[in-house]
Amino acid sequence: MDIVNQLQRQFIDHSTSLHREGIVDDQFTELQKLQDENSPDFVVEVVSLFFEDSEKLLNNMARALEQAQGVDFKQVDASVHQLKGSSSSIGAMRVKNACIAFRSFCEAQNREGCLRCLQKVTHEYSLLKNKLQSLFRLEQQILAAGGSIPVAK
Amino acid sequence: MTALVVDDNMVNRTIHHQLLDNLGIENVAVGNGKEAVDIHCSGKAFDLILMDMDMPIMNGIEATRKLREMGIRSMIAGVSTRSMEQEIREFIEAGLDDYQEKPLTVSKLISIIRKIN
Numbered sequence: 001m002d003i004v005n006q007l008q009r010q011f012i013d014h015s016t017s018l019h020r021e022g023i024v025d026d027q028f029t030e031l032q033k034l035q036d037e038n039s040p041d042f043v044v045e046v047v048s049l050f051f052e053d054s055e056k057l058l059n060n061m062a063r064a065l066e067q068a069q070g071v072d073f074k075q076v077d078a079s080v081h082q083l084k085g086s087s088s089s090i091g092a093m094r095v096k097n098a099c100i101a102f103r104s105f106c107e108a109q110n111r112e113g114c115l116r117c118l119q120k121v122t123h124e125y126s127l128l129k130n131k132l133q134s135l136f137r138l139e140q141q142i143l144a145a146g147g148s149i150p151v152a153k
Numbered sequence: 154m155t156a157l158v159v160d161d162n163m164v165n166r167t168i169h170h171q172l173l174d175n176l177g178i179e180n181v182a183v184g185n186g187k188e189a190v191d192i193h194c195s196g197k198a199f200d201l202i203l204m205d206m207d208m209p210i211m212n213g214i215e216a217t218r219k220l221r222e223m224g225i226r227s228m229i230a231g232v233s234t235r236s237m238e239q240e241i242r243e244f245i246e247a248g249l250d251d252y253q254e255k256p257l258t259v260s261k262l263i264s265i266i267r268k269i270n
Contacts, residue, residue: 027256034171034259042171050164081207085234086164089256 004147011138012150014131023131028091044136050090054125057083061118065111076114077106083121094124154269155198158182159189159216160205160232165255169203169232172262185209186216193220199227200269203257206233206244214247221248230265232257 018024035042060079064072084099098121105113139149156178158169166182173180178201183189185208202220206213217229230251231244241252251268253261 027258030256030258031168034168034175036175039171039174046164046167046171049167053162053164081234082162085162085255088234089162089165089168091256 004142004145007138007142007145008147008150011135011142014135014138015150018131018135022093023128024091025093026091027089027093031090047090047132047136050086050092051129053086054083054095058118058122058125061114061121065114065118071109071111071114073106073109073114077103080106080121092125092128095121095128098124154178154200154266156180156201156203157189157192157197157199157227158203159184159186159208159213160203161185161208162205165205165257169257172257172259175259176262176266178266186211186213186219189216190219190223193223193225198225201265202227202229203232203265204229204249206231206235206241214244217244217247217249228265228269 018028031043031046039045057079061076064076064079080099080102084096084103087093087095087099098117102114102117102121105117142149154177156173158166158173158180160166160169160182161184166184170180170182181192181197181199183192186204187210189202189204190211204213204217208216211219213231213233217231220227220229228250229248230253231241231249232253232255233241233244234255235241235244236254245252251265253265
C-alpha cells in the first residue's frame with residue numbers, strides 16, 4: 001500500500017472514530033461540506049477560531065468560579081452559553097453536552113457543581129482539540145504526499 | 154440577493170457567512186442588534202437578515218422590533234439555540250418571518266430563502 005493510500009486510510013479511520021466516540025456529530029460533516037476550492041482552509045480556520053474563543057471562555061469561567069464568595073453565576077452562565085453555541089455550530093457534541101449540564105448548575109447557583117462541570121468541559125475540549133489537530137495533521141500529510149483528502153459522507 | 158448576519162459569536166458569524174457565500178448570497182456580518190439597526194440607519198438594505206436571539210447591548214428581540222418600527226420589510230429569520238415555544242414566542246411576535254434552531258445548515262438556509270422567493 002503506498003504512502004498516500006496509507007495516510008488516506010488513517011484519515012478515514014480517525015474521522016470514523018471521531019464520530020463513533022461522539023466527539024463530533026453530523027454538524028462537523030456539514031462544516032466539511034462547506035469547504036471548497038474557493039475556501040480550501042475553511043474548516044481549519046473556523047475550528048481555529050473556535051479554539052481561540054473557547055480558551056478565552058474557559059478562562060473566564062475559571063476566574064469567575066475562583067471567587068469563594070459571591071460567584072457571579074450569570075457571568076459564568078453567559079460564558080457557558082457562548083461555548084455551548086459555538087460547540088454546537090462546529091459539531092463538537094461532547095463539549096456541547098457538557099455545557100448543557102453546566103448550565104443547570106449555573107441556574108441552581110451551585111459552585112461545587114459548576115466546578116465539576118468546568119473540569120468536565122475542559123477535559124472534553126482538550127480531547128476534541130487533540131483529535132481535531134491530529135485530523136488536520138493527517139490532511140496536511142496527505143496533501144504533502146500528493147494525495148487528496150477523502151470526502152466526508 | 155443580499156443578507157445580513159447578526160450574531161455575537163464569531164464562530165457562528167464565520168459559518169453563516171460561508172453558508173451564504175456558498176449559495177452566492179452577498180453578505181455582511183455584525184455583532185449585535187444595535188449594529189444591525191445602525192447599518193440600516195446608514196442606508197444599507199438587505200433581502201434577508203439572519204438574527205441571533207441572545208446578544209449583548211441589543212438582543213435579537215429588541216433589534217427585530219426596532220427594525221420593524223423603522224419600516225424594514227426584509228425577511229428576518231431568527232436563528233437561535235432556543236427550542237422551547239415560550240422562549241421563542243416573544244422573538245416571533247417581535248416581527249420574525251421565520252425561525253430556525255441552530256446549528257444552521259444548508260437545508261435550513263434554503264428553506265428560509267424559499268420563503269423570500
